[in-house]
Amino acid sequence: MIQNSDADLKLRELDAMCVNESKLTHKWYYNVKYLAVGILFGIVFVKAEIISWFRIQEMFRLQSFHMYGVIGSAVLIGIISVWLIKKFNLKSIYGEPIVIAPKKFDKGQIYGGLLFGLGWAITGSCPGPLFAQIGTGATVVIVTLLSAIAGTWTYGYFREKLPH
């Protein structure tokens, strides 16, 4: 990479929520803790039937409160947590100040949001559940995941030409 780290961060932040520039460099095995959180998270996904195609269909037909309850209570806990972290200036376990990048509005959130919504209701799955569904033995969902990767790649290819 020839780019300096500021330019690189700017690029990574394009159309992304979850980029954080930690100044710390850690050995690869520090990432095992994210693997552990991922495993717990995946178990919740399966046990609460969030990865169920049927639950997603119910949600979009207003036939069940389940998914609204899950997302609503998750957001409520998230809001309280982020508020507490900001209020008490909490630091990460490595002593870094916690930084959450604000999000700028662009038209992608509308066009992309609608397109993703269409895909969410067909596949019954957003990106996270794709990984969990494969884990539960639905091997054909690997095709859906590869197609999602192809979709992301295609977006990257045409990004400059799309309205933002």
Place this chain on the structure above:
Amino acid sequence: MLELIKQPWPWYVAGPLIGLTVPVLLLIGNKSFGISSSLRHICASCFPANIPYFKYEWKKEVWNLFFVLGIFLGGVVAINFLANPNPVDVAPKLVKELSGYGITNYNNPVPTDIINWPTLFTLKGFFILVVGGFLVGFGTRYAGGCTSGHAIMGLSNLQLPSLIATICFMVGGFIMANLILPIILSL
């Protein structure tokens, strides 16, 4: 206890646990919760093809790939050790509608009547698996996040763009589920 865990978890248990992922990731490494970016990192690491959008130091975001690998393993653990022995309990109205499309098996998270390898090679399977997946990957990146990045992380941080994105996810979903999917399922 194990019997209780094997039952489907109610929303008021699962929702708060998912919400807690937000502070946990922030506290253990200053990471904002998000999943769809993993698809971009896979592109950047495997097929960058000299596209500017994929020419970044993906290794700095490798935590996200560990996280989604964990979600996959979580699926493996849950289905093998904590599986609910009963079929998923679905709204009767939906059962009636889906039976009209030949969907009657409720034993798996995905409807195996339509999501299976042989169906992949039919027009219906092509729409559900290939077109559906493509829309998920293209749409989430264009929107700058998915259900986790926008609907959970973004709303937790009270971001208006994330609220707009979430509303658009729902509008797209309502249109697909009620107006377009019935046509695809009838193919």
